Amino acid sequence: MNEIAPTSSLDTLLSRNADRLTATDSRLLKVLLQDPMRAAIENGKEISDRAGVHPASAVRLAQRLGFDGYPAFRAFLCANLTEGGRDFGTASARMAARLVRAEEGGLLASVIRGEIASLERLRLMVTDADIRTFSNRLCEARRIYLLGQGHAASLSRLVALRLKRSGYDARDLDAERGAMAMALRGLAPADVVWLFSFRAPHAAILSLADLAHSQNATVLALTDEASAPIWPAPHHLIRVSRGEAGEPQSLTVPMAVVNAVILDLAGIDDGRSLAALEEYRKFRSKLPPDWN
Amino acid sequence: MNEIAPTSSLDTLLSRNADRLTATDSRLLKVLLQDPMRAAIENGKEISDRAGVHPASAVRLAQRLGFDGYPAFRAFLCANLTEGGRDFGTASARMAARLVRAEEGGLLASVIRGEIASLERLRLMVTDADIRTFSNRLCEARRIYLLGQGHAASLSRLVALRLKRSGYDARDLDAERGAMAMALRGLAPADVVWLFSFRAPHAAILSLADLAHSQNATVLALTDEASAPIWPAPHHLIRVSRGEAGEPQSLTVPMAVVNAVILDLAGIDDGRSLAALEEYRKFRSKLPPDWN
DNA sequence: TCATTCATGCAAAACAAATTGCAGCTACAA
DNA sequence: TTGTAGCTGCAATTTGTTTTGCATGAATGA
Incomplete structure (x- = not known):
């Protein structure tokens, strides 16, 4: 059997063989193209x-298209799907879609509308109890380790800074890339590990979850809908939607969550946060004004 | 075999059975969660x-999780994947959920209200012309240097990442602390320096503004009301209010501004952003899934 | 009208995947 | 040390999928 050039798409493949295809083939292709993801x-x-034809016809279609057999055809479909990025809503596609929509009432207005819509949805997805669970764990923690990758790293950095100012021993592991083993040396059951993941979790996230579990540390995670599950499963998980309406790359929604957690923390830790913040302010005012 | 409630997610399923799972199960799950799409x-x-275990182990994992066999588990994964991506929960269900929770003036609700109020005010303080000015300068820039301190550093990091993905030569100077002189070596009139400052500007911000002026580079600044003036004055300035109503530490408002700028940039740079994002996505999809 | 060609379904065979009993192994407790 | 429980891989079995030879029937053209 002649082999299929890896670059050729299903479209070109079909048009090349269009004349050889039969009625049954069409019925199959109709079903197949209706939901290529499912077909894969x-x-x-x-x-x-589903197409109402005999399985043999599927085999023959694959062979007519130049594949060895049906499994080879299916593999081709999968490759097309994962690489060709049918993967619903690519970043650039979403951005393009948004550009079109932005017409009405100006770009900034449209961004603001989107952010507000995302925040409105957040209200439905997360409860105060979820927030309280997180702040309780943080409050009890001996030390807090934070890790995020990509965009999420900006968030973990922000949280680390704010927790430190609130008097907690928080460490952003992203800042210690390459010395992570060193930083995690003393990970103990009294510690909390807080993971941030907004897509497929990076290997470092999974490894850290694994390590934390083996050390009996508490694992918190803040993820979005697009994120694949973290394994081992975190002890507490808040999953937010950054979806459709909002600018998909924005951290507005997860940031609102961490703001709420840090605020709640200040409410339950008997003044620890407030005292630390006050002390930080005083200390800072004594420094020459150009120090951090 | 007990059946799986259709609503339960893989997360809950895993955490429910976490104690029963074995070492081999973990190896399987690691592979599986790294690329759930492929697993499905x-x-x-x-x-x-791929996990380096015997096929029988995959069957046993499925059974331990409460499925009849591996095919049932796979079907569950597929359902999760296709439904999870889409809108889960009908409009009416969300509406009902909202009515239930609308009353309570909980902490999260108040944080969200504050963020929304801040965003509403942003509409009045910044115009699309301001946004366009920034995106124009960025579009023309040979190279873009970003600097923020404290909380603002999280933002400059995020902006640097997004600009890089949009095909611009952006550098977050915070990431190059200690080697800043090195990083700034080639600062030229064609370059843009973008400063982020939300309180009294750190000395590094002022020094950089100074340096940029002396090299005739363009200086952009995003500040809040609390920030003291930057001197020498930036060529273009957007000043936002993060004030009163909102959580004062939140980056929601400035983040909305940078989102708008980056989005506008994609609209005026003749496809440069979109092409770069697409290329990045393609490149990324070729890497093993646990790479950043 | 008849012969030829080709698409299709059927059914049997070949192939591949899933399942399960079994035995070896390890970890842990008595 | 010995026993027990439980995980794991192997191999045989069961179950499911793919392929192919064959028969039927429809369409085309001589």
């Missing part, structure tokens, strides 16, 4: 059942 | 091969 997941029998 | 496409044998 199912096997030949399921597809042909 | 592959069969039990392929997954277990």
Whole structure:
């Protein structure tokens, strides 16, 4: 059997063989193209059942298109799907879509609308009890380790800074790349590890979750809907939506969550946060004004 | 076999059975969670091969999680993947949930209200023309240097990351602490320096403004009302209010501004941003899933 | 009208995946 | 040390999927 050039797409493949395709093939292709994602997941029998044709026809279609057999065809579909990025809503596609929509009432207004809509949705997805759980764990923690990757790293950095100013021993592990083993040396059951993940979790996140579990430390996680689950499962998880309406890259929603947690923390830690903040302010005012 | 409630997510499923899971299960789950999409496409044998365990272990994992067998588990993964991506919960369900929670004036609700109020005020303080000025300068820039201190550093980090992904030569100077002289070596009139300052400007901000002026580079600044003036004065300044109503430490408002700028940039740079984002996505999809 | 061609379904065979009993192994407790 | 429980891989079995030979029937053209 002749082999399929890895670059050729399903479209070109179909148009090249358009004349050779039969009525049954069309029925199959109709079903197949209607939901390529599903087609990539199912096997030949399921597809042909859905198309109302015999499984043998699926095999013959694959062969007519130049594949060795149905499995080879399915593999091709999968490759097209994951690489070709059918993967619903790519970053650039979403940005483009947004550019179009931004017409009405100006760009900034549209961004603001989106952020507000995302915040409104947050109200429905997270409860005060979720916030309280997080602040309780932080309050009890001996030390707090924070880790995020990519955009989430900006957030973990911010949280580390604010927790430090509130008198907590917080460490942003992203700031200690390359010396992470050193930083994590003393990870103990009394410690809390707080993970931030907004897409597929980076290996470092999973490794840290693993390590934390093995050391019996408490694991908190703040993720979005797009994020794949973290394993081992965190002890406490807040999952927010950064979706559709909002600017997908924005950290507005997760930032609102951490703001609420840090604020709640100040309410339950018997003045520890407030005292530390006050002390920090005083200390800072004594320094020459150009110090951090 | 007990059946899986259709609502339960993989997360809850895993945490519910966390204690029953074995070392082999973890190896499987690690592989599986690293690329759930791929896992949903592959069969039990392929997954277990990739995890380096016997196919039987994949079957047993599925059974331990309460499924009849591996195929049932895979079906569950697929359902999670296709539904999770889409809008879960109907509009009416969300409306109902909202009515229940609308009354309570909890902490999170008040944080959200504050953030929204701040965003509303932003609309009045900044115009699309301001945004456009920034995006124009960025678009023309040969190279973009970013600097923020304290909380603002989280923002400059985020902006640097996003500009880089949009195909611009952006450098977060905070990441190069100690080597700043090195990083700024080639600062030229064609360059843009973007400063972020939300309180009294740190000495480094002022020095950089000074240096940029002496080299005839363009200086942009994003500050808040509390910030003392930057001197020499930046060529373009956006000043936002993070005040009273909102959580004063929050970066929501300045982040909305940078989101708008980056979005506007994509609209005026003739596809440069969109092409770079697309290329980045493609490149990324070719890497093993645990790379950043 | 008849012969040829080709698409299709059927069913059997070949192949691949999933499942399960079994035995070896390890960890832990008595 | 010995026993027990439980995890794991192997291999045989069961179950499911894919492929192919064959028969049917429809369409085309001589």
